Amino acid sequence: MYSTRLDTYGCGCSHDCSYCYAKSLLDFRKLWNPQEPKVANLMAIENKLKKIEPGTILRLGGMTDCMQPCELKYRNTYKTIQLLNKYKIGYLIVTKSSLIAKDEYINILDRDLAYIQISITSTSDEISKKYEKSSVASQRIKAVEKLQKLGFDVQLRLSPFIEEWIDYQKLNEIKCDKIIVEFLRVNTFIKRWLDIDYSKFTLKQSNYYHLPLEEKIRMISNIKNFKEMSICEDVTEHYNFWKEHINYNKNDCCNLKK
Numbered sequence: 001m002y003s004t005r006l007d008t009y010g011c012g013c014s015h016d017c018s019y020c021y022a023k024s025l026l027d028f029r030k031l032w033n034p035q036e037p038k039v040a041n042l043m044a045i046e047n048k049l050k051k052i053e054p055g056t057i058l059r060l061g062g063m064t065d066c067m068q069p070c071e072l073k074y075r076n077t078y079k080t081i082q083l084l085n086k087y088k089i090g091y092l093i094v095t096k097s098s099l100i101a102k103d104e105y106i107n108i109l110d111r112d113l114a115y116i117q118i119s120i121t122s123t124s125d126e127i128s129k130k131y132e133k134s135s136v137a138s139q140r141i142k143a144v145e146k147l148q149k150l151g152f153d154v155q156l157r158l159s160p161f162i163e164e165w166i167d168y169q170k171l172n173e174i175k176c177d178k179i180i181v182e183f184l185r186v187n188t189f190i191k192r193w194l195d196i197d198y199s200k201f202t203l204k205q206s207n208y209y210h211l212p213l214e215e216k217i218r219m220i221s222n223i224k225n226f227k228e229m230s231i232c233e234d235v236t237e238h239y240n241f242w243k244e245h246i247n248y249n250k251n252d253c254c255n256l257k258k
């Protein structure tokens with residue numbers, strides 16, 4: 001939906017998640033370096049922003065996480081947020097880090113421009129430590145709850161949704177109004193990197209294997225207590241189903257505040 005993306009870091013993400021789609025696309029071409037992600041040129045970013053219509057919403061971090069640990073050293077995302085504020089351009093920050101909820105970032109987030117989605121894949125710190133090098137699940141959940149309490153447009157992003165890793169009771173206790181769900185889709189690289197049961201991924205579309213719609217419906221029926229739910233989907237028929245029956249805002253599957 002928000003297709004204009006801006007990466008403050010590139011060619012690698014030190015969160016190094018086992019299911020990373022960007023890694024699966026770039027690693028075999030030797031373009032993925034999680035140890036030393038490239039730092040985007042801030043002047044080039046500003047030149048790009050000058051040409052963008054105020055009121056547009058950009059997604060920060062399309063191929064990498066804009067709040068990955070090198071942000072603490074380079075502050076490229078921090079400075080980019082300041083530029084976005086200056087040019088009155090909206091920003092959707094999708095991250096697996098709790099850094100965005102630190103006071104120094106909260107102090108510069110413009111409530112009229114900032115939309116935040118913090119992703120978890122598991123409700124267990126042990127599982128998140130095994131598959132991701134970002135903040136553990138409990139830290140991310142605390143960050144979501146803090147931003148919710150402060151009145152930001154924040155969503156818990158369950159992405160990718162891997163049922164084996166989720167304790168539904170813990171998930172349903174998270175104090176956040178909005179949840180956005182993205183199911184796992186698998187290709188040969190992700191299958192190699194992730195040790196889960198793939199037997200239910202029987203639907204092939206666009207070079208990925210997906211779960212059938214009935215299985216996805218069963219899984220989301222366990223998610224309760226969120227006031228607004230939305231599904232981020234790239235299987236066309238499934239997208240149409242969610243749009244009609246589940247998505248809180250039929251015209252915006254990202255469900256950003258208007």
Ligand code: SF4
Binds near residue numbers: 013015022063065
């Ligand atoms: S945080 Fe996102 S971009 Fe970074 S490794 Fe994980 S999935 Fe890939």
